[in-house]
Amino acid sequence: MMGRISILTCLLLVTVTAVMAQTKKPAVAAGRLAKGQALYKQHCMSCHQENGSGVPRMNPPLIKTEYVLGDKNRLIGVLLKGLNEEVEINGDYYSNPMPSQAALKDEEIADILTYVRSSFGNKASAVAPADVKKVRATIQ
Ligand code: HEC
Incomplete structure (x- = not known):
């Protein structure tokens, strides 16, 4: 009798642990986010603002x-190549070039x-250095 109860307890524990492991979010390492934020302030904030809102008709939010949440390769390409075309976002047009x-x-x-x-209300997957390397190789 005791033996059966401990086996059941054991099975229950294993199940609970497995479920917990599955629901645990694949959190992005906090260190990477902090670094990303510091670099953003240094290289992007002057145009796109601290909260990502941009400046109407000058620098897009x-x-x-679609660029931020969409295809990673296109987004990486914007940073590596800059952007110089007319971009429409939420009904506003932007045509200043991005270096x-x-x-x-x-x-x-x-x-x-x-x-x-x-950040800024965005929820999309992380970008790995290998993703950037791959895109860089196609344009250089
Ligand atoms: C000198 C100002 C400037 C800087 C610095 C700058 N951008 Fe931009 N960015 C722009 C402009 C202007 C556009 C629109 C370009 C166009 O219309 O062709 C743009 C477009 C974009 C876009 C695509 C459109 C959108 O809003 O989704 C993304 C993404 C982006 N920038 C991200 C960044 C990131 C990340 C950095 C920092 C590494 C950065 N930019 C630095 C001015 C800048």
Whole structure:
């Protein structure tokens, strides 16, 4: 009788642990986010503002835009190549050129984009240095 109860308890514990492990979020390392935020302030904030709101008709917002939340490779490309085309976001048009940020290291770009994709109300997956490396190889 005792033996059966401990086996059941054991099974229950194993199940609970397994469920907990599954629901645990794959949190982005806090260190990477802090680095990304510091780099954002240094390299992006002057144009896109601290809260990602941008400046109407001059510098577009980074809040839930298709560029920020969409295809990672395109987003990485914007940083590596800069952007010089007419961009429409929420009915506003932007045509000032964005200078290339290619002088930043792969890891720095990954940290900035991971920060941007999980801040300002954005919820998108992290960007890895290897993702940046791959895109850089196609344009240089
Ligand atoms: C000198 C000002 C300036 C700086 C610095 C700058 N940007 Fe931009 N950014 C712009 C402008 C202007 C555009 C629109 C370009 C166009 O219309 O072709 C833009 C476009 C973008 C876009 C695509 C449009 C959107 O709003 O989703 C993203 C993403 C972006 N920038 C992210 C960044 C990040 C991240 C950094 C820092 C590494 C940065 N930018 C630095 C001015 C800047």
